[in-house]
Amino acid sequence: QVQLVESGGGLVQAGGSLRLSCAASGSIFSINVMRWHRQAPGKQREMVAVINSGGWPNYADSVKGRFTISRDNAKKLVYLQMNNLKPDDTAVYYCNVEAARSRLSTWVDYWGQGIQVTVSS
Secondary structure, eight states: OEEEEEEOOEEEETTOOEEEEEEEEESOSEEEEEEEEEEOTTSOOEEEEEEOTTSOEEEOTTTTTTEEEEEETTTTEEEEEEOSOOGGGOEEEEEEEEEESSTTOOOEEEEOOOEEEEEEO
């Protein structure tokens, strides 16, 4: 089993900050990339940040300069530091991890349950 659990969401005023955390646990041999996605009501799911196994990040243009993704490989954690939040950032945020369950297996996508972030104006 592999499970991902997000935490750190909530309600914040525009201009404020939140830090999301995602903890991976279970039968994990190795982890490749780790991503954060979000989905606003009535919108398609959007990838907002990704970090590879070496710690190199990439971001969607909409969050570049405001969000920072990081990871702790020893603890199997991925974080999303969100600064200068805007009402348009309101969404359910999902953690997504590519993991292998054994030395011989390929990468498989795993998803967290999602966590609400609401930014008020």
